[in-house]
């Protein structure tokens with residue numbers, strides 16, 4: 307096969323560019339000629355509002371998806387975590403890269419700080435999931451909203467707007483901030499967001515079938531894909547955007563997928579969480595079953611309350 311040029315669409319943040327270069331390296335290894343095309347999204351432009359206020363649907367993806375449709379890019383690269391659970395019919399995810407460590411981490415310049423320190427102190431995070439989990443497990447801790455890319459958040463921490471921030475290990479590691487990690491938060495309390503740690507490759511269904519299959523073969527990590535399909539099936543049934551504190555983590559051993567997922571109220575008071583397992587081939591059905599169990603155990607009421615609250619926040 308002649309070397310083929312593949313245009314990779316990405317957001318312009320340092321983390322997004324890392325991800326695009328990661329995909330580019332996998333494609334280069336396979337003999338393709340990747341080209342990186344930077345595209346700005348609504349989520350990059352609006353920095354003065356919380357994600358809960360903007361509304362999360364496609365805020366970091368819509369402009370990239372336009373590029374896939376008009377053919378100006380062949381593939382778009384995203385943090386799997388930032389992708390809507392249901393894509394438009396003309397687009398599809400063709401690969402999920404091998405997952406990084408999935409934990410959230412506590413970042414601070416104070417190396418002795420611990421969430422167990424009982425005096426009231428301030429953690430910066432813009433994630434409703436992390437805020438709710440802090441309220442649930444560590445009610446003495448106060449939170450401040452902290453949006454912006456990783457560099458901006460690190461700067462806000464440096465400026466003393468809070469004593470620590472919580473971030474995904476994956477992004478911290480990719481941006482080379484490991485030395486500021488104070489601790490990895492335990493997965494049983496801080497179950498990550500769906501997709502955390504993996505990079506997703508999206509294409510139009512109209513993209514040349516051979517090109518799509520070559521790209522998939524070079525980028526997709528099958529074990530990760532089973533896990534993410536299960537988590538995303540769960541998320542899809544809950545119709546949770548990234549401002550809804552829904553969480554799930556699937557792992558795969560000996561062809562068995564084990565998934566833990568749930569939902570937590572915004573104030574952290576109500577938490578529903580379940581664990582299920584199935585053979586890998588039934589990963590999607592497993593995620594769907596998890597959603598039924600979580601909704602049936604009170605998750606439906608929590609979800610309704612959250613939707614009402616977020617509606618009110620957006621009206622402000």
Ligand SMILES: NCc1[nH]cc(CCC(=O)O)c1CC(=O)O
Pocket residue numbers: 385386387388472473474475476477478501502503504505
């Ligand atoms: N929501 C922003 C976002 N999207 C992906 C990552 C980190 C990388 C990843 O999880 O793949 C982050 C930052 C964070 O949550 O700390």
